[in-house]
Amino acid sequence: MEPVSATDVAALRRFNRYFTRRIGVLDDHYLGQDRPLGEARLLFEIARHPAGVPLRTLRAQLDLDAGYLSRMTKSLQSNGLVRLAVHPDDSRLRTVELTAAGRTEVAEQNRRADALAAGLIDGLTGDQRTRLTEAVDTAQRLLRLAAITVDPVDGGSPDARACLDAYAADIGARFPEGFDRAALVSPQEVSGAAGAFFVAYEEGRPVGCGALRRQPDGVGEIRHVWVSPDARRLGLARRILGALEREAAARGLDVVRLDTHAVLTEAQAMYRACGYREIPAYDDNVYAAFWFEKRV
Amino acid sequence: MEPVSATDVAALRRFNRYFTRRIGVLDDHYLGQDRPLGEARLLFEIARHPAGVPLRTLRAQLDLDAGYLSRMTKSLQSNGLVRLAVHPDDSRLRTVELTAAGRTEVAEQNRRADALAAGLIDGLTGDQRTRLTEAVDTAQRLLRLAAITVDPVDGGSPDARACLDAYAADIGARFPEGFDRAALVSPQEVSGAAGAFFVAYEEGRPVGCGALRRQPDGVGEIRHVWVSPDARRLGLARRILGALEREAAARGLDVVRLDTHAVLTEAQAMYRACGYREIPAYDDNVYAAFWFEKRV
DNA sequence: GGACACCTTTGACTAAAGTCAAAGAAATAT
DNA sequence: ATATTTCTTTGACTTTAGTCAAAGGTGTCC
Numbered sequence: 001m002e003p004v005s006a007t008d009v010a011a012l013r014r015f016n017r018y019f020t021r022r023i024g025v026l027d028d029h030y031l032g033q034d035r036p037l038g039e040a041r042l043l044f045e046i047a048r049h050p051a052g053v054p055l056r057t058l059r060a061q062l063d064l065d066a067g068y069l070s071r072m073t074k075s076l077q078s079n080g081l082v083r084l085a086v087h088p089d090d091s092r093l094r095t096v097e098l099t100a101a102g103r104t105e106v107a108e109q110n111r112r113a114d115a116l117a118a119g120l121i122d123g124l125t126g127d128q129r130t131r132l133t134e135a136v137d138t139a140q141r142l143l144r145l146a147a148i149t150v151d152p153v154d155g156g157s158p159d160a161r162a163c164l165d166a167y168a169a170d171i172g173a174r175f176p177e178g179f180d181r182a183a184l185v186s187p188q189e190v191s192g193a194a195g196a197f198f199v200a201y202e203e204g205r206p207v208g209c210g211a212l213r214r215q216p217d218g219v220g221e222i223r224h225v226w227v228s229p230d231a232r233r234l235g236l237a238r239r240i241l242g243a244l245e246r247e248a249a250a251r252g253l254d255v256v257r258l259d260t261h262a263v264l265t266e267a268q269a270m271y272r273a274c275g276y277r278e279i280p281a282y283d284d285n286v287y288a289a290f291w292f293e294k295r296v
Numbered sequence: 297m298e299p300v301s302a303t304d305v306a307a308l309r310r311f312n313r314y315f316t317r318r319i320g321v322l323d324d325h326y327l328g329q330d331r332p333l334g335e336a337r338l339l340f341e342i343a344r345h346p347a348g349v350p351l352r353t354l355r356a357q358l359d360l361d362a363g364y365l366s367r368m369t370k371s372l373q374s375n376g377l378v379r380l381a382v383h384p385d386d387s388r389l390r391t392v393e394l395t396a397a398g399r400t401e402v403a404e405q406n407r408r409a410d411a412l413a414a415g416l417i418d419g420l421t422g423d424q425r426t427r428l429t430e431a432v433d434t435a436q437r438l439l440r441l442a443a444i445t446v447d448p449v450d451g452g453s454p455d456a457r458a459c460l461d462a463y464a465a466d467i468g469a470r471f472p473e474g475f476d477r478a479a480l481v482s483p484q485e486v487s488g489a490a491g492a493f494f495v496a497y498e499e500g501r502p503v504g505c506g507a508l509r510r511q512p513d514g515v516g517e518i519r520h521v522w523v524s525p526d527a528r529r530l531g532l533a534r535r536i537l538g539a540l541e542r543e544a545a546a547r548g549l550d551v552v553r554l555d556t557h558a559v560l561t562e563a564q565a566m567y568r569a570c571g572y573r574e575i576p577a578y579d580d581n582v583y584a585a586f587w588f589e590k591r592v
Numbered sequence: 593g594g595a596c597a598c599c600t601t602t603g604a605c606t607a608a609a610g611t612c613a614a615a616g617a618a619a620t621a622t
Numbered sequence: 623a624t625a626t627t628t629c630t631t632t633g634a635c636t637t638t639a640g641t642c643a644a645a646g647g648t649g650t651c652c
Contacts, residue, residue: 002421002422004414004417004418004425005422005425006410007429008417008425008426008428008429009410009413009414009417011429011432011433012319012413012416012417012428012429012432013409013410013413014436015432015433015435015436016315016319016413018436018439018440019315019435019436019439020316022439022443023308023312023439036607036608036609037608037609038608038609038610054629055629055630056628056629056630059629064610065609065610065611065612066629066630066631067610067611067612067613067630067631067632067633068609068610068611069630070630070631070632071631071632074631090618090619090628090629091617091618091619092617092618092619092628092629092630093618093628093629093630094629094630113309114302114305114309117305117308117309117312118300118305120308120439120442120443121300121304121305121308121438121439121442122300122442123441123442123443123444123445124438124441124442125298126298126301128438128441128442128531129300129301129304130304131434131438132304132307132308132434132435132438132439132442133303133304133307133308135431135432135434135435135438136307136308136311136431136435137307137311138427138428138431139311139315139428139431139432139435140310140311140314140315142417142420142424142427142428142431143314143315143318143319143416143417143428144314145419145420145424146416146417146418146419146420146424146428147318147416147419148419149419235424332637332638332639333638333639334638334639334640335638350599351599351600352598352599352600355599360640361639361640361641361642362599362600362601363600363601363602363603363640363641363642363643364639364640364641365600366600366601366602367601367602370601386598386599386648386649387647387648387649388598388599388600388647388648388649389598389599389600389648390599390600390601
């Protein structure tokens with residue numbers, strides 16, 4: 001990994017100072033209105049879970065002390081904004097959800113936040129606003145990508161299985177012929193000397209995966225490169241691919257191959273852009289329409 | 297002004313949430329270390345003024361209560377980080393400056409903040425970091441521009457005079473032949489029916505100006521369009537120009553003219569891009585090399 | 593020279609934010 | 623069935639943040 005240049009660090013810090021001063025502060029202080037900031041934040045977090053959320057989840061998400069959370073919740077409850085209930089599956093847990101009054105208050109706060117954000121940019125022309133939106137979207141995508149790690153995990157681990165389940169459901173919906181889970185790699189094929197399995201994590205949550213499998217002829221096969229829908233367009237597939245290629249090289253596999261389905265046109269374009277060459281069919285995978293190869 | 301689209305508002309709020317959670321919070325909480333956040337912020341603000349700064353300036357900049365500020369300053373002083381002194385010109389004022397220990401602590405905090413920022417982006421490739429830097433710079437420029445207002449002021453007001461002083465010094469340094477302040481418009485020429493003067497304000501500070509003067513032949517002349525060096529590349533000159541053109545139109549001046557110096561090539565390009573046509577000399581201004589006109 | 597305004601300090605508060613530990617109820621492990 | 627763990631509540635704090643008003647020293651204006 002290249003060292004980070006001082007210019008980039010300075011730009012990020014400069015932006016951070018400006019942005020938090022201009023916007024972050026506003027957001028926080030105006031919004032709570034007569035409610036303490038902590039309670040306002042808690043209320044917002046509760047609102048993100050429409051069906052009711054256990055206190056322990058809130059505690060983890062907001063990183064709060066149990067006693068502190070308990071008191072703030074009670075305060076919201078006594079204001080009639082939230083309702084507490086015992087968790088149906090585990091009576092140790094309490095779940096909390098918004099009342100109608102709570103929903104009204106959150107909606108009102110959202111309205112105010114929208115007005116605040118609109119006020120921040122209403123001096124710009126439509127074109128300038130579009131450029132601002134593009135710039136913040138780009139920045140957010142890159143910051144998210146930077147926060148994602150791609151780690152080797154056991155092919156049988158729950159995270160790996162969860163990714164493959166999501167992958168199977170995803171392509172099953174996209175392939176006209178559906179998808180049979182029997183075509184997935186088995187945990188043994190991607191463990192130990194036989195291969196490797198990588199999972200991409202964003203803030204602890206698996207958001208993508210990729211498998212490498214050693215083939216009998218001493219070539220590495222890349223399979224199941226997948227990115228969760230909410231982590232797409234970040235450049236994550238390339239990162240996963242890069243990790244798999246480095247792993248192959250480290251195992252002395254000089255060449256990697258993969259196949260892809262006819263409908264996955266973006267994937268095909270990505271493989272080409274990453275230096276893969278189309279080759280003749282090397283297997284009889286019923287889902288494959290294109291076969292690629294790269295020397296790593 | 298066009299209404300702000302919900303898409304743009306949503307993008308800004310989405311970014312704000314993500315950014316403050318990922319970065320703002322980090323910055324604040326990690327950085328202060330064992331020092332309360334308020335004191336850490338105060339220390340940073342003091343560090344921005346190397347020669348010592350009056351308390352009243354800090355109070356204005358950080359929007360603090362006088363008593364609160366006094367106590368925090370005393371706390372920093374008792375920790376040996378700052379030194380208090382009576383202001384040389386006004387004994388009512390106290391100035392505060394960092395001690396060597398204070399400078400060490402600020403440097404250490406800066407080092408930590410740099411490391412934090414570097415850690416946030418070290419997973420990106422050099423190209424991705426460059427794109428991130430460009431995106432945050434663009435966002436910051438547009439947010440600054442959005443926060444700037446262009447207001448009509450009296451041509452003789454202190455802000456107008458300050459802008460013209462800065463303008464004269466600026467072009468005096470750029471014109472090979474220097475600049476004689478006698479060529480500036482007089483306050484009467486840009487007041488009342490005779491003309492108008494606009495000042496651009498960023499957070500209360502004048503950062504640009506422009507004058508409109510009615511000429512004997514019923515044409516408006518635009519003069520002294522200037523933007524402070526630290527507010528350039530935001531698109532502010534165009535905004536000032538637009539304000540002057542609208543003012544001219546409102547006064548029934550259908551045509552505006554201006555002249556410009558040979559060395560101000562960016563200005564010439566801007567006038568052309570804003571719809572100005574080059575015309576023959578309409579005056580004998582010794583500093584002018586090009587003359588432009590636009591129907592408004 | 594006197595009235596008035598300005599700036600800082602100090603005392604006396606309040607509210608919010610956050611911490612820690614004990615206790616009680618419920619689930620899980622052995 | 624018992625011990626252990628998990629989760630929430632409650633009590634008893636501390637620290638930080640912030641406000642208000644009185645008081646005292648200095649400048650400024652007339």
